[in-house]
Amino acid sequence: MSAAPSYDAIVIGSGITGGWAAKELTEKGLRTLVLEAGRPIDPGEDFVEHVPTWEMRYHGQRDRRRQLIDQPVQRQCYACDEMASKFFVNDLEHPYTTDPDKPFIWIRGRQVGGKSIMWARQTYRWSDLDFEANVREGVGVDWPIRYKDIAPWYDYVEDFVGVSGNPEGLSQLPDGKFLPPMEMNCVEQHVREQLAGHFGGERMLTIGRCAVLTRDHRGRAACHYCGPCHRGCVQFSYFSSIGSTLPAARATGRLTLRPHSVVRRLVFDPATRRISGVDVIDAVTREYLEFRGRIIFLCASTLESTRILLNSATPEFPDGLANSSGELGHNLMDHHFEVGADGEFDGFLDRHPIGNRPNGVYVPRFRNVKAAHPDFVRGYGMQGGAWRDGWDRGNDLPGYGADFKQRIITPGPWRMSLEAFGECLPRHDNYVDLDPEKTDAWGVPALRIRCTWGDNERAMKKDMPVTAGEMLEAAGARNVKLNTNGAAPGLCIHEMGTARMGKDPKTSVLNGWNQAHDAKNLFVPDGASMASSGCQNPSITYMALTARACDHAVREMRRHNL
């Protein structure tokens, strides 16, 4: 055991947060080992965004029969398509269990870059409306940080990432230093203008804020609007750890990246109260390995990070490492998804947009911002967009032949859809633990997930399609249809919580620096650390928390506190 390779820092995971930890720690002088469970990615070979549909065996309609067998969960994600399905896990190798009547859709990517390859790139800051909500309402535990603590770190990571957007001066959705916004199309511009005169000025439409470059930025080229970002980007025009943070870490000469390294458990030394080692299975050779580091950054994704801690139980922590609070695995959240409205717009038939915009429009949260809603707390934002119907409307039109062909080649009527992303409250009874029987392909115990929407989410879900429909109608839409179905938890891929931050070690797993109360050299800056879910897409907040935690950890090391 004394021969275990030793590093200043070990980062577990190479996705959104692991990439940031690698960059920050190596740039601050630490020799850093990044352990990635999945395979290496070579952008020149693996990124497939420009493959035309006629070069695909199923013309972009996916390898349906295979996916029904080995990706029955992952195929539910829009991005798990014919070209990008290789970036999503094989469900047979990566099982998890739920109660049959309580589905949870766990979408996962296991490769160097993690889900930063396929993420939807939407980038929205939190405000104190979010950080103060728990304590104001007596829900969960109070966040140990406020906007002023994280704001400089939003500035810091956004400057590196490159975020395009339009500053709107809204208190609930703070502006960043944006690259030029992408253009709205004809109907989106029309809706933005129309909304200005309705709803007492509470509701507005802005262009999506996204981590896609609208001009060359820090050595990366501006987007050329090919569209399918989730298949990769050979230009690195959108932010991914592959194209941004990992190259920066590599440039320091202090990065060691080890793919195919499945972390089984962390080894806790009760004498020093520190993590003394990381147990790894080589995914290819099945060899058992151990690595040592002075500090450990657990960045394996919300549920994978928690799974590793649950599987690292000791006599002192029988229910999972760093779990003296009993909160590890609890308070799982996701955002409401697939609830909204769409409608048709007259006019603008002589105009169209050019380019496949990798971004939509955004309605910032308006519920419980100024006035309290009688039925629920918190709120929701909306994402959507307008488009002209294409050739596929021909399926529902009569006729055939030359006239029919010309009719469906011509762009059809304008349509717009708005879809709400709703905040989910932290509840102790939404939790994960280890399945007593099932393991993954490497023998690591599988997660058992129990997650349902609660009363507040159900009340909010009634409101979301109604307000989406109201906004479309106020802007002049016809044939407005409400979508009230909603997705099962998980499908929004904003799973958060299960190792929450807090001020009190008795009720939280991590402190205000994403540092485990029970093991000072362990940091968990990914989605597991979230004490509430906001309604904003969370990745930029994870990035800011990670950079902030790295800064703190290195300062503590220099003060010999770590």
Next chain:
Amino acid sequence: MDRRDALRLLGSAVTLPALLHASAGRLFALGWDDALAGGAGTDYQFQVLDPRQRETVATVADLILPETDTPGARAARVDEFIDIVLAEWCDDDYRVRFLAGLADLDARARAKGASDYLGAPPADRVAILDALDAELTAMRESARLRAQAPATAPAVAATPTSAPRVPSLQFYYMFRSLTLTGYFTSEPGFTLALRQRIIPGRLLGCVPLEVQ
């Protein structure tokens, strides 16, 4: 130029305008052949459709999307796309329904005195398609009325051999849908009929249709 050269060029903004004028399909398909399973190529071996069925499919598809100022469905090899879907993609009952529909085309032609659909004179082939199109329109209308009316009887699940009451399970609907998808995802359908590019190179929110 191999694929890696093309990728390097892409990373350089100055060369982009030059690339935009090349055929996206040809340029960016460079070197893909080994990396991908590949769409149906010129050497595609049909797996489900026999030569007569294949010719029937190509003939009907070309009536639905004929050659105009842009190529038609036959030239876009929609028959190959349909064969792949039937062989490797769809459920068994979908394939059974589709092949029964092809046989029904022949039966309708025989009722008009021909040996089979391909043996029927062009006017009769069109008449058969007109009839199918009218039947689909009628089915859509009755499905719409049923959806509006209160439920009076439990819905009966369609089987592969029963006459479907759901428009999307009707052979003609399936055939037309496969034809549209196969055509507009083909190189001529995408680049010539829709005049789309893999890399538009710019984003404009609201411009006249004439601007491409």
